Amino acid sequence: xxxxxxxxxxxxxxxxxxxxxxxxxxxxxxxxxxxxxxxxxxxxxxxxxxxxxxxxxxxxxxxxxxxxxxxxxxxxxxxxxxxxxxxxxxxxxxxxxxxxxxxxxxxxxxxxxxxxxxxxxxxxxxxxxxxxxxxxxxxxxxxxxxxxxxxxxxxxxxxxxxxxxxxxxxxxxxxxxxxxxxxxxxxxxxxxxxxxxxxxxxxxxxxxxxxxxxxxxxxxxxxxxxxxxxxxxxxxxxxxxxxxxxxxxxxxxxxxxxxxxxxxxxxxxxxxxxxxxxxxxxxxxxxxxxxxxxxxxxxxxxxxxxxxxxxxxxxxxxxxxxxxxxxxxxxxxxxxxxxxxxxxxxxxxxxxxxxxxxxxxxxxxxxxxxxxxxxxxxxxxxxxxxxxxxxxxxxxxxxxxxxxxxxxxxxxxxxxxxxxxxxxxxxxxxxxxxxxxxxxxxxxxxxxxxxxxxxxxxxxxxxxxxxxxxxxxxxxxxxxxxxxxxxxxxxxxxxxxxxxxxxxxxxxxxxxxxxxxxxxxxxxxxxxxxxxxxxxxxxxxxxxxxxxxxxxxxxxxxxxxxxxxxxxxxxxxxxxxxxxxxxxxxxxxxxxxxxxxxxxxxxxxxxxxxxxxxxxxxxxxxxxxxxxxxxxxxxxxxxxxxxxxxxxxxxxxxxxxxxxxxxxxxxxxxxxxxxxxxxxxxxxxxxxxxxxxxxxxxxxxxxxxxxxxxxxxxxxxxxxxxxxxxxxxxxxxxxxxxxxxxxxxxxxxxxxxxxxxxxxxxxxxxxxxxxxxxxxxxxxxxxxxxxxxxxxxxxxxxxxxxxxxxxxxxxxxxxxxxxxxxxxxxxxxxxxxxxxxxxxxxxxxxxxxxxxxxxxxxxxxxxxxxxxxxxxxxxxxxxxxxxxxxxxxxxxxxxx
Numbered sequence: 005x006x007x008x009x010x011x012x013x014x015x016x017x018x019x020x021x022x023x024x025x026x027x028x029x030x031x032x033x034x035x036x037x038x039x040x041x042x043x044x045x046x047x048x049x050x051x052x053x054x055x056x057x058x059x060x061x062x063x064x065x066x067x068x069x070x071x072x073x074x075x076x077x078x079x080x081x082x083x084x085x086x087x088x089x090x091x092x093x094x095x096x097x098x099x100x101x102x103x104x105x106x107x108x109x110x111x112x113x114x115x116x117x118x119x120x121x122x123x124x125x126x127x128x129x130x131x132x133x134x135x136x137x138x139x140x141x142x143x144x145x146x147x148x149x150x151x152x153x154x155x156x157x158x159x160x161x162x163x164x165x166x167x168x169x170x171x172x173x174x175x176x177x178x179x180x181x182x183x184x185x186x187x188x189x190x191x192x193x194x195x196x197x198x199x200x201x202x203x204x205x206x207x208x209x210x211x212x213x214x215x216x217x218x219x220x221x222x223x224x225x226x227x228x229x230x231x232x233x234x235x236x237x238x239x240x241x242x243x244x245x246x247x248x249x250x251x252x253x254x255x256x257x258x259x260x261x262x263x264x265x266x267x268x269x270x271x272x273x274x275x276x277x278x279x280x281x282x283x284x285x286x287x288x289x290x291x292x293x294x295x296x297x298x299x300x301x302x303x304x305x306x307x308x309x310x311x312x313x314x315x316x317x318x319x320x321x322x323x324x325x326x327x328x329x330x331x332x333x334x335x336x337x338x339x340x341x342x343x344x345x346x347x348x349x350x351x352x353x354x355x356x357x358x359x360x361x362x363x364x365x366x367x368x369x370x371x372x373x374x375x376x377x378x379x380x381x382x383x384x385x386x387x388x389x390x391x392x393x394x395x396x397x398x399x400x401x402x403x404x405x406x407x408x409x410x411x412x413x414x415x416x417x418x419x420x421x422x423x424x425x426x427x428x429x430x431x432x433x434x435x436x437x438x439x440x441x442x443x444x445x446x447x448x449x450x451x452x453x454x455x456x457x458x459x460x461x462x463x464x465x466x467x468x469x470x471x472x473x474x475x476x477x478x479x480x481x482x483x484x485x486x487x488x489x490x491x492x493x494x495x496x497x498x499x500x501x502x503x504x505x506x507x508x509x510x511x512x513x514x515x516x517x518x519x520x521x522x523x524x525x526x527x528x529x530x531x532x533x534x535x536x537x538x539x540x541x542x543x544x545x546x547x548x549x550x551x552x553x554x555x556x557x558x559x560x561x562x563x564x565x566x567x568x569x570x571x572x573x574x575x576x577x578x579x580x581x582x583x584x585x586x587x588x589x590x591x592x593x594x595x596x597x598x599x600x601x602x603x604x605x606x607x608x609x610x611x612x613x614x615x616x617x618x619x620x621x622x623x624x625x626x627x628x629x630x631x632x633x634x635x636x637x638x639x640x641x642x643x644x645x646x647x648x649x650x651x652x653x654x655x656x657x658x659x660x661x662x663x664x665x666x667x668x669x670x671x672x673x674x675x676x677x678x679x680x681x682x683x684x685x686x687x688x689x690x691x692x693x694x695x696x697x698x699x700x701x702x703x704x705x706x707x708x709x710x711x712x713x714x715x716x717x718x719x720x721x722x723x724x725x726x727x728x729x730x731x732x733x734x735x736x737x738x739x740x741x742x743x744x745x746x747x748x749x750x751x752x753x754x755x756x757x758x759x760x761x762x763x764x765x766x767x768x769x770x771x772x773x774x775x776x777x778x779x780x781x782x783x784x785x786x787x788x789x790x791x792x793x794x795x796x797x798x799x800x801x802x803x804x805x806x807x808x809x810x811x812x813x814x815x816x817x818x819x820x821x822x823x824x825x826x827x828x829x830x831x832x833x834x835x836x837x838x839x840x841x842x843x844x845x846x847x848x849x850x851x852x853x854x855x856x857x858x859x860x861x862x863x864x865x866x867x868x869x870x871x872x873x874x875x876x877x878x879x880x881x882x883x884x885x886x887x888x889x890x891x892x893x894x895x896x897x898x899x900x
Contacts, residue, residue: 008360008368015351016375021792023376029785030380031387034428038388039395041420046396049413051305057124060223062088062250063258063303064265068294070247075240078249083257083264088118089238090223092246093136095231096161097201100150105180107201109145109161110231112223113238122250123223125235130155130213133237139209145232146214157211164204168197180230209236258308261298269296366441373436381428388424389416473821483805484818484825501787502830502875503837506867509780510838513863514845532565532727533755534737538748545714548724552611554743555726560736563729566611567697568713570722572664572706574603583658587651590641591704603653605664606703609713618707621693624685631712632684635659636694636705650856653704656686662706666721679716681708788878791826795882802883823879827872834871835864 016023066074079087093111101107119125119132119140133140141153153159166174174183174197183197215235238247257264266273269291278284280298355365392414399412469482536555542548548566556564574580580603591603610618619626622634637652637659665678690698690705698705713722730736733755740751805815839859846857 008355008364009371012368012372013375016372025785025788026376027380027383030376030428030432031384032781032785033431034381034384034424035388035391037427038385038416038420038424039391041423042388042392042416043395045417045420046392046413046415048305048307049415050411052302053413055299055302055305059299059302060123060250061252061302062122063253063261063299064251064268065248065297065299066251066269066293066295067248068245069292070243070249072241072243074292075243075249078251078268081257081264081267083254083260083267084251085254085257086117086121086252088115088122088250088252089240089243090114090118090248090250091238091244093236093238093244094163095166096163097203098145098149098232099159099161101148102150103148106148106230106232107180108166108231110233111139111161111163111236112233113236114223115240116237118250119235122252126216128214128216130211133212133235136237136239137209138212138236140213140215140235141211142215142233142235145234148232153211155211155213158208159211160206160208162201162203162206164202166199167202168199174199178230258303258306261303261308265296265298269293362445370433370436373432377429377432381425384428385421385424389421392416483810484821487801487822498787498791498826499830499833502826502871503834505780505784505787506830506834506871507837507841509867509870510835510860510863511841511845513860514838514842517858517860518845530754532563532729533733533753534728534730534740535752535754536726536728536740537724537750537752542719542722542724544719551748552726555728555740558736558739560731560739561728562731565614565727566724567727568609568710568722568724570607570666570713570717572605572607572662573667574605574662574664576602583654585652585655587639587641588653590651591639591653604703605662606698606705607664607713607717608698608705608707609710612710615709618693622685622691629684630709632682632708633662633712634707635662635683635686636690636698636707637686637688638690639704640702652688654686656688659683659686664716666717681706681712681716784874787874791875791878792882795879819879819883820876823872823875826875827868830871831868835867838863838867 075087075089078084091113093113096109096111098107098109113136114123116132116134125132125140128143130140139159146153168174168183172183179194181197181199182194183199185193185195251268253261253264262273262277265271266276269276271279271286271291275284275290276298279286280300356362396412396414469485473485474482538551548568552564552566555561584603588603609615616626619629619634624634635654637654637656639651639653641649641651661680661682663678663680667677694705694707728736733753737751737753740749743749802815810818842860843857
């Protein structure tokens with residue numbers, strides 16, 4: 005090791021505070037990059053595993069018109085790794101059962117490999133079937149069976165058909181004593197019937213296993229009211245007409261999933277791409293199979309089938325986050341080295357005077373950066389990997405019920421660590437390079453004199469201090485102002501440090517705001533924990549009210565809400581055209597070449613009590629509004645660039661009434677049934693009290709009273725749901741299910757969804773605020789390093805001022821004014837830069853989220869308070885150190 009390098013190491017040891025602060029900056033930036041990369045990799049793998057557990061490990065599913073020849077042909081495709089069969093072995097009568105309305109078993113047959121390689125079928129006990137004579141029971145079968153079965157028992161099932169009293173087959177109906185009938189409008193309608201079971205054959209199985217509660221939704225039939233699923237092994241040489249194939253591609257096949265799917269389905273690549281983008285409708289006979297589905301969700305998590313907007317949003321946000329980390333890190337490291345150069349200016353001058361070359365001095369500065377990197381980067385990697393591990397464990401605790409038995413995966417791949425190291429090294433290189441060049445260019449005489457930092461041009465006039473500064477802060481204030489003007493480099497370095505911290509804080513606050521809004525669109529707050537529907541259709545409004553009263557009065561019900569919805573159609577006319585806005589062209593739908601455009605309005609209604617409360621929340625008088633409608637005039641649409649935007653269907657100040665029809669089919673005789681409704685209030689943005697009640701943001705809504713809906717709509721056009729806030733959701737779910745022997749109500753327990761939302765909100769907050777805390781620490785480290793060193797470098801100046809009579813009061817005034825200048829100038833620059841970065845984040849989110857740019861006033865206010873508090877505290881800390889120094893010794897120091 006040469007002498008200069010030894011001198012560098014000794015200098016790092018002597019300047020422990022600056023060395024430690026710089027290492028901390030490198031450590032934090034490296035750790036943050038590692039955490040971002042590690043969480044991204046862990047999140048990606050977790051979502052891949054979750055999608056596989058939820059749907060299955062396949063890329064393409066096919067059903068209908070499948071033969072054993074197709075299985076062989078698809079299996080030989082070089083881009084196909086595996087083909088799994090799912091077949092229907094028929095409906096069977098359970099030997100014994102507890103529930104009279106659930107007497108059947110549905111035998112699903114899978115390829116032997118599908119149990120372990122494709123679908124999520126965790127065992128509670130036993131093993132998977134290996135042939136078609138072995139049976140795997142589900143929890144629903146076990147719970148409904150009056151007989152207790154053990155592993156190794158045999159069970160004989162009667163296979164056959166469900167039939168009505170007239171001998172017609174009952175197909176795909178989940179309710180007992182129910183069947184489908186095509187009504188006069190050509191629609192399938194559920195009707196009551198008396199059903200019986202016709203046995204066609206019997207088969208004996210050996211029970212080899214019992215499933216746990218979780219299994220893939222692709223093959224799940226656990227929600228069927230009268231059928232309990234069981235599983236056996238499919239015969240690849242004897243496939244029924246109802247069989248489905250699940251095809252898993254190779255890595256190459258997944259990368260070229262459009263081409264591979266096109267080869268298998270026979271659909272052209274162009275039409276397949278359009279079909280997946282929902283811009284192409286398949287024609288009958290265009291493909292061999294009745295149905296196919298590309299597993300785009302799984303492919304997108306693997307990075308293959310991302311939509312253009314999603315891809316743009318993902319990479320834009322990733323680029324912004326990485327840029328924020330690197331910018332903050334560059335400044336903390338660069339400023340540290342800039343300060344180091346300032347401190348050692350005379351040292352480099354003396355070294356140059358005794359023969360050190362510019363190249364040697366450059367290498368010396370770069371060596372210092374290398375030593376700090378050698379310490380900071382490994383520590384940062386270890387910290388980052390540890391933080392990722394802690395966060396993954398925290399996520400698994402908080403979101404234990406979110407992914408149906410899936411847990412978050414700890415995955416910090418080598419590329420994430422390599423990326424963190426590479427970015428950190430590049431950051432340090434660019435941070436030190438400028439300082440190294442500057443150090444190598446200092447002339448020996450100028451360096452020894454120490455007059456490089458403060459330069460006054462020959463023709464430059466004396467600095468003048470504004471009168472108000474002198475009046476407010478006295479002589480100390482005037483000295484501070486002129487010093488800041490002369491010492492531009494030190495002043496600029498400190499200001500830049502604060503500017504970066506302020507801009508980053510505001511930008512990340514914007515990210516939190518838009519990220520929370522984006523997630524709330526899918527995980528919005530709910531005020532109920534049970535959703536209830538009837539299995540059959542209501543025929544009279546009195547039936548709805550009767551059920552509403554029944555559900556409302558059950559023990560454990562805190563609140564019950566009835567929501568009803570319908571669709572009203574507006575036919576294009578001169579009167580209508582006069583009140584439509586320019587956005588209407590994105591809303592209309594063409595219902596026939598010669599019929600003109602129809603505009604569909606979603607009509608929404610509540611039970612009378614809820615309706616009155618919502619009007620009260622909106623500040624509207626029930627008596628004045630009950631026979632009128634409240635119009636929510638906003639909707640979302642995709643523009644030509646496929647970006648989500650907000651629009652208004654009507655000119656709000658011109659729409660006073662609407663003429664609606666209950667049918668959207670112009671050929672229907674009932675299309676002429678119209679009704680007029682007066683508009684009491686128009687909202688161009690959805691009020692908060694209604695925001696999360698509406699099922700879609702792509703429609704315009706008309707809120708009406710229950711009586712208005714009754715008087716103008718037939719029951720067949722109305723949808724309905726009951727939403728209950730229960731003291732104990734599980735207990736009340738069981739109570740409602742047992743009403744009328746489980747024949748009336750279908751209950752969906754959404755308490756887990758609510759818990760998932762709360763956990764998801766907490767997770768987002770942990771990530772976002774953790775990120776902002778680390779970035780703020782980097783910023784504070786930067787500011788602390790800059791200001792403390794700056795004050796230490798000016799210790800001789802302070803000692804000289806005191807020696808000529810500056811009082812403590814005037815000295816404090818000078819420091820306060822400098823703090824004020826640092827803060828004000830930093831905020832003037834930092835706030836606009838933060839808003840500009842926030843606008844960039846807004847643009848990224850607006851690709852998939854229709855929202856308006858919102859100025860983060862809270863973040864700005866916090867920045868203002870934070871800047872003045874931190875600058876003042878750091879300067880007071882620095883000055884307290886300087887004031888302890890002896891005036892004479894300080895003045896004599898460094899004199900040559």
